[in-house]
Amino acid sequence: MRNHTPVPTPQPGRSTAPPAVRATAAASAAVVALTLAACSTPAAATPGIDDDSVKVGSHQPLTGPAAAGFSSISAATKAYFAYVNDNGGINGRTIDYVVKDDGYNPATTQSVVRELVQEDKVFAILNGLGTPTHSSVLDYLDQNGVPDLFVASGSTTWNQPDEYPGTFGFNADYVVEGAALAQYARDEDPDAVVCVLGQDDDFGETFLEGVELALGADGVASYQTYTTSSEDVTAQLGAMKEAGCEVNLLATINGFTAMALGTAAQMGWSPQWYASSSGGDYPTLVGFLGEEVGPALLEGFVSANYLQNSPGSDWYELFQQINDEYNDGAPFDGNTVYGMSVGYLFAEALAKAGDDPTRESLTEAVESGALVGNGILPLTFGADDHAAYDGVGIAVVTGGVQDFVGATYRVDGDAVAAAEPAPVPLENEGIPTP
The missing domain is CATH 3.40.50.2300 (Response regulator)
Incomplete structure (x- = not known):
């Protein structure tokens, strides 16, 4: 801060200011120094982050034409975060997940996302759902430097690293x-x-x-x-x-x-x-x-x-236990597995972002290639690829049970070919570590 009060020109090695002025200046300098030191701390400078918690937000269709089924996704994500928080959080921070209803209406999406960024001061947007809805806030999030992680849509729009460096998809694309x-x-x-x-x-x-x-x-x-x-x-x-x-x-x-x-x-x-x-x-x-x-x-x-959705798999059983304990006994289905898988991937990215995460270190963690997720195939994130999966498995309903049948395909450029599944094993009871 500039001091506009004129003072005598000082002589070398000697202050000509009166003692009171010198004391005030010294005190002001100390305050400025402390302020700059505080501002240089990533946790203080980054919205949504303090020493104890990290706040992230999402827009979801809790009502409207996409609510049935999809409205349960964010509840599952929140349940997974509650499980993580009860087990010490990530790098000592709990995760606060703020979800706002957009009714699957792009105009409402724009309103609630602005609230999340400007009023709630979220660290990142996580798993905003829907192609038409999320497309309406893509430029806004980019212009404001808000990490836009793991969009709940298979649109290829999210995989444009040069145009939208902070946006990453989650679904295998359509x-x-x-x-x-x-x-x-x-x-x-x-x-x-x-x-x-x-x-x-x-x-x-x-x-x-x-x-x-x-x-x-x-x-x-x-x-x-x-x-x-x-x-x-x-x-x-x-x-x-x-x-x-x-x-x-x-x-x-x-x-x-x-x-x-x-x-x-x-x-x-x-x-x-x-x-x-x-x-x-x-x-x-x-x-x-x-x-x-x-x-x-x-x-x-x-x-x-593309997720480990098979009854009896380690991930399936863990998520079912979390659902029973932290999600008020809500029905357990593929949307639950999806929501908890999103939560796990965000927690993994946060763990890799460092003890004092910034928005930049968070996106760098996703691009690093160090994240593994919990899919049936490896993640494909990188500096030049912001899509999560390049392949999927085929599931068939037989006798009332929906499960994979062993057919898995990957797309490489203009070619689709059979692939071997490589399910990610469950480690550390589903809580990511740095």
Whole structure:
């Protein structure tokens, strides 16, 4: 701070200021020195960080068209953080997770994310959900230097390190999922007529891109789209049935996956169904369809996944225990595994960011390649790659159980090929260490 009070020009080695002025100046200098020292401490200079805690925020569809199923994700993440906090936190800090409802509405997303950044002073945004919603705040977060970690969407938009250096995806992207599901369909039945039903945005478009990567531009007999504002897919399914579709690949959120299967059943039509992980969780779909008809309609249902979602796996059992103890006995399903997996990956990044983490050290930790996550394949994060996974496994519902069948695919450039799964082992009871 500048002192605008004029004082006599000092002589070398001697102050000409009166004693009172000299004392005031000395006191001011001491205050400035202390202030600068405090500001130089990363924990003091970085929003959302103090000696005891770190605050992160998220926008989630707790209400609206994507709420069913997806609204449970942030609760699972918060439950995992409560488990970590009860076991000493990360580098001595507890994690405070602030979640705000955006109703899956981009305009609301913009409002609540500004609140998180400007009023709540969060350290980072974690797992903001939805392609249309999160796209609306991408530039804002970049311009404000807020780490934008592990977006809950498979859009390729999040993988632009030069344009958005602080943004990282979490899901295997929709190109990867579309290509893997299409390749599995071809491997199972090379002559099947394949069609696609997709959401009328980047979700559907990039998923179709992946399907065509595996099958060629003429490999899809019919491509139909839906909008989340219309709860009717009768016309789309009628067109697909007319086209002779035998395998339907779905780029749909859970509610519209269930709607497609239910509508087809009412039409007396029984094609094979393959779905993206974003709309392929068996317990959630049974909840939509009902216990009386859901299990029968979903028998043989195929989906993609990249997390260790197999009943009996170490991660599955740990997350189930955490859910029972910290999540008020909420239903345990794939969305729970997803939410806790996100929490684990953030905790791992925070642990690697150092004892006095900054926003810069957090993003550097993700880019370092040191994170392992808890997937069925290694993470692919790096300085030039902000996507989490380049491959997925194929899961099939058999006898009411959704589990992997041993088919795993990775996408490398314009090629999709079979891969060997490499599940990450559970260590230290699921609490990351530096």
